[in-house]
Amino acid sequence: MFRKIVSVAIAVMMLAGLCLSFASCSENTGEFKIGVILLHDEDSTYDLNFINSVKAAVKELGLDDKQLILKRNISESNECYEAAVDLVNDGCTLIFADSFGHEDFIIKAAKEFPEVQFCHATGTKAHTEKLSNFHNAFASIYEGRYLAGVAAGLKLNEMIDKGEIKADEAKMGYVGAFTYAEVISGYTAFYLGAKSVCPTVTMDVQFTGSWYDETLEKNAAIALINGGCKLISGHADSMGAPTACEERGVPNIAYNGSTLESCPKTFIVSSRIDWTPYFKYICQQVMDGKTIDTDWTGTLKTGSVALTEFNETVAAEGTAAKIEEVKKQLMDGTIHVFDTKTFTVEGKELTSYMADVDTDADFTKDTEAIKDGYFHESEYRSAPYFDVQIDGIKLLNTDFG
């Protein structure tokens, strides 16, 4: 038996050796190629948004389909590093990863391949890591959330005017993933948008403790509706909350993309990050041999922050016009989303706030974010860092119970 094992082992090793020597080198034609690493595939609204954006960018730049390689279902583990290396071997000179947890593995690959450019969405470490070929990007999505909030406030006003609810019953519900700055910044902006047109509005937030869990998200939305919320929005990646709203006839503001098709009776509008401008920008820079910004923030101006089409049957009258007006004001700086005059913290106006901008092991609060009367979100780095708990928003379960 022992001889058998030894012979099998030798055979396996010989086979492996043969394969190693035969392994063909990658076809590297010198043509520009971009590789995209995705956490899931088309089934996730989050990843689908990236897939659609990069495909649109490649098309608009007049590139061939073969110049884009997608790696789907890459977990936030060493597998991400392996996928990146694989893309380098396939001839990619620009590699993009879409999930927060991919960051450290992309940095590992960036250190190994200094001639390849690596871009990472939602990450926080590029400005402190100081690698010339590793870049972060995000968008000022809080502006999109604020606009969606205006649409929500107008809908509540319509309900109040029609006598369906009283002014002090104008309560919204929000299904959040984690108590993470990206989520806090998002729901606060949404709330302030609603408050700008409907001053009596309040909001309950229910967390799920997961970025994608359809059942949990649906149950959270139902719990909020049962708790008296008249309109639901959220920040998590499944169809859970919109479906719950459609079943119960409660107006919904979605995220990542339109849910009009499956929720025609309750969908109002959705804010989303359009990654097409960023993909076009990084492809063009690499093709021209120019450098990419270490930390890039897409805005309303760059076309990165977008709203989907309104569902006219649900949205309050005049919503589109009002949104257009507020959008202009945000763009020319006459209003700011986190204007400290529009909210209070424990009854007082916020005059100073140290935010955790530079990533370190102890999560030190290192940067003063309030200047000129407003909180400067996404200015010192692209990923959100607004994590203030403001009055009017009640967190139902910060421990994800």
Next chain:
Amino acid sequence: MTVDNKHMQHEPLFRVVKRDGLPLKKTILIRAAAILLAFLFCGLIALILIKANPISFYEAIFNGSFGTQRKVWKLLKDIAVLLCISLAITPAFRMKFWNIGAEGQVLVAALACAGCMYYMGGHVPDALIIAAMLIASILAGMIWAGLPAIFKARWNTNETLFTLMMNYIATFLVAYFLIKWTPSGSSSLGELKFGHLPRLYNEYLLIILVVAVITVLLHIYLNYSKHGYEISVVGESEKTAKYIGINVKKVIIRTMLVSGALCGIAGFLIVGGLDHSVTENTVGGLGFTAIMVSWLAKFKPGYMVLTSFLLVFLDQGAAQVSQNFDISSAFPNVIVGIILFFIIGSEFFIDYKIVTRAKAKEGTKA
């Protein structure tokens, strides 16, 4: 009407008859034919459904594992990790103790390992951290496997349900610690800087060598040791085991502790050698795939090298098909399913044969 004729009328057109041990050559032939047929069939489906040129389809599957030198290394490493978990569950399976909790046993070991890296990192030398990681991983795996074994041995609880439930506890424990360890609320731990396993040539070779040694040791343990013999006897019949004086409870608990320890080593290798981090998805279903590896190889460590190669090869091939043809992972997963169906189906034809009425008649005449 004779008695014989009456009997013939009640006989079904087909019937399934158990075969007595086919010669090895023939079984290999049947399996090879099944795999070949499976690939031909999948090529046809790919041609019809995604309009894929069959040659580039097969090329994609092959290149998934052998396309570049890196991919071959990754193939060998993935085989090693899957094989390690498959080896871990095998002793219990031989004893007919259906441990489907390898996923949780590896995950909790991975968590223990990451815990050592998180709390000790930077305070003590790396060698000490690595030693602590190994011990903590093995202990965690043993606790997760030992609990269901103790309950089975003492109160005859259902080990399948028990080990399955332990998986969920492990997942939520990881979720809990991720929230605790990331005050920013992102629930993403990121790379832990200390306690990385040393690299031999590359980061994969150490893992491959460790698992190769474990494979040989487990083969010897199962086939040439008293413990291995006791496991086989308990698996055949608990009553026989009791009759010849084997302490069945002790064997159950001891064997599951061995299983748990091996799962612990798998978790240690994944976190210490590859990920340097932990998420709820660290094991990613390998604990369940391992059941198939072990079962297809009839619980023999030597054959498990081949079956884990087969599963990893299909998995990498599927990923490459998804990449080359730019389709979501659903279609490649269907392909893997079809191929596995053919392979598992072929086992049926090795163990049984189908006899038609006419043939059976001939048989009685002869």
